Amino acid sequence: MTGRPKSGEFDLIARFFEPLSRAAPGAFGLGNDGALLTPPAGASLVVTKDLMVAGVHYPEGEKPAVLARRLLRVNLSDLAAMGADATAYALGLALPADVGDGWVEAFAGGLGLDQDAFGVALIGGDTVATAGPAVLSLTAFGTVAGAACLTRSGAREGDDIYVSGTVGDATLGLRAVQGGLAPLAPEDRAALAARFRLPEPRLALGAALVEIASCAIDVSDGLVADLGHLCAESGVAARIEADAVPLSDSARRALAGGEAAIADLITGGDDYELLFCAPPPTRSTVEALGRALGVAVTRIGATAAGQGVTVVDARGRPLTLGRTGYRHF
Numbered sequence: 496m497t498g499r500p501k502s503g504e505f506d507l508i509a510r511f512f513e514p515l516s517r518a519a520p521g522a523f524g525l526g527n528d529g530a531l532l533t534p535p536a537g538a539s540l541v542v543t544k545d546l547m548v549a550g551v552h553y554p555e556g557e558k559p560a561v562l563a564r565r566l567l568r569v570n571l572s573d574l575a576a577m578g579a580d581a582t583a584y585a586l587g588l589a590l591p592a593d594v595g596d597g598w599v600e601a602f603a604g605g606l607g608l609d610q611d612a613f614g615v616a617l618i619g620g621d622t623v624a625t626a627g628p629a630v631l632s633l634t635a636f637g638t639v640a641g642a643a644c645l646t647r648s649g650a651r652e653g654d655d656i657y658v659s660g661t662v663g664d665a666t667l668g669l670r671a672v673q674g675g676l677a678p679l680a681p682e683d684r685a686a687l688a689a690r691f692r693l694p695e696p697r698l699a700l701g702a703a704l705v706e707i708a709s710c711a712i713d714v715s716d717g718l719v720a721d722l723g724h725l726c727a728e729s730g731v732a733a734r735i736e737a738d739a740v741p742l743s744d745s746a747r748r749a750l751a752g753g754e755a756a757i758a759d760l761i762t763g764g765d766d767y768e769l770l771f772c773a774p775p776p777t778r779s780t781v782e783a784l785g786r787a788l789g790v791a792v793t794r795i796g797a798t799a800a801g802q803g804v805t806v807v808d809a810r811g812r813p814l815t816l817g818r819t820g821y822r823h824f
Contacts, residue, residue, distance in 0.1 A: 504622055507596075511603035512586070512617060519583055519616035530618035532583060534638045541637040541644065543573035549628035554672055559598045560605030561692050562631060567609050568696050569715070570635035572767040575701035576713040578645040579637030581613055586620035587632035594629065613698065645704060645711040645771070650729035654709055654772035656796040657781060659697050661743040662718050664690035666763025667755060678752050683745040690743075694767035700790050701769060707780055711771035717764040720819040723804050725772065733804045735796030737761065737814060758816050761806065772798060 508525055516522035521531035534540050547566055549555055567584065574581050586606075590599075610616055615635070668691025670676050671684040679687075697713075704711060710729055712721045718740065726733050737757050742750070749755045773781055778794070785792030806814045 507599055507622060511599050512620070515603060515607055515610060515617035516619075517616070519618045522583075522616065522618040525617070525619060530583075530585070532618070532636060537641055538638040539642050539644070541574055541577050541579040541639055542634065543570055543577075544632065544634040545570050545573065547631040549630075551628075554669075557672075557692070559602035560608070563602045563605030564609045564693055566631050566633050567606060567613070567615075567635075568694050569767060570633050571613055571615075571696035571698060572694060572713040572715070574635055574637040575696050575698045576645060576711050576769060577637070577639065578643070578701045578705035578711070579639050580702060581615045581635060581637045581698060583616055583618045583636045584610075585618055585634045585636075587630075587634075588620070588622045589625040589627075589630040589632075590622065591625055591627065591629055613696070639705070643705050645701065645708055647710050647712050647725050647728035649709040650725055650731050650772040650798050651709060651774070652731055652798055652800050653775065654731075654798045655775055655778060655781075655794050656722070656733060656735060656770070656772055656798065657792050657794050658714065658718065658741065658768055658770045659700055659785075659790050659792050660695065660766070660768040661741045661746065661791070662714065662766055662768065663740075663746045663755070663760025663763060664743050665694065665765035665767075666691075666759060667746060667749055668692070669765065676749065676754055678754060679745070679749060683748055686743070686745045687749075691765060694765070696767065697769045697790060699788050700784070700792075703784055703788065704769070704771060704773075707777050707784070708771040708773045711769055714766040714768045714770050715764055717762040717819060718766070718770065719762050719804050719806060719816065720764070721770055723819055725770070726798070726802060726804060729772075729798075730802075731798040732801035733796060733798050735804065735806055736809075737806050738809045739793065739795040741791060741793040741795075758814065762816060762818050
């Protein structure tokens with residue numbers, strides 16, 4: 496990164512960001528004060544927003560293209576948790592003086608790569624200078640049919656609890672990015688780092704679960720913490736089995752080598768997998784859906800009367816956790 500971009504704000508927009516808006520007719524080439532979004536007839540708009548701050552949400556020195564893709568993906572994951580189809584996004588950047596044109600160009604390139612992959616387009620935003628760390632902000636827009644969406648408040652006593660993919664890779668991946676996990680094989684460290692840097696938003700799964708699941712959330716703060724959010728909103732308790740939580744081979748090797756404990760993996764966060772509940776009669780439907788989409792979907796427990804989340808070991812004994820997940824404040 497070499498100095499403040501020589502280009503002015505409007506030159507930056509024209510060179511790097513306007514091309515990302517061409518697939519969105521309501522973006523007006525980013526030349527207006529706002530954009531027009533027209534949901535399909537009978538659809539509702541779903542809006543979500545996330546921020547990433549250098550040194551807080553990602554290590555300093557991360558590649559700008561990777562940061563752009565991660566920023567877009569974590570927002571798309573929120574849309575997936577609502578069962579929405581992604582359509583567009585707006586971008587806000589507060590950039591420090593050591594960010595040059597090359598950084599901005601690479602960042603825009605990363606956005607272009609993933610917006611094509613996920614079928615979204617840039618419709619607006621803002622770019623400012625800051626004396627502090629870089630702040631990357633993105634607002635994502637999606638649609639659902641009518642008002643049919645997934646929420647956090649629909650779980651009922653006796654529902655099955657499921658999670659997609661694997662859990663704990665991202666918290667290990669952050670350690671790998673920061674130079675940790677040296678005893679692991681290089682390929683394991685690389686696989687875990689990739690899971691932290693480029694989470695996979697489960698958009699197709701979320702959309703398909705609208706007619707099946709009773710509630711859903713994406714795992715951002717940690718499996719236990721986010722399940723706690725579902726329980727609080729739904730007025731139920733949850734009991735999950737630590738041995739049932741799906742782990743990648745790399746994470747299992749980290750556990751076997753003493754590089755982490757299961758408590759670290761279920762409270763670490765940044766997995767961006769879907770955590771959801773569904774009534775027991777839909778169990779075969781959920782399993783078939785996972786197979787059809789090529790996404791592992793694992794039942795890890797059930798809801799019950801009461802409040803809070805209990806994690807038990809293979810003998811049914813409650814585990815003592817030092818924390819439930821990431822805290823922003």
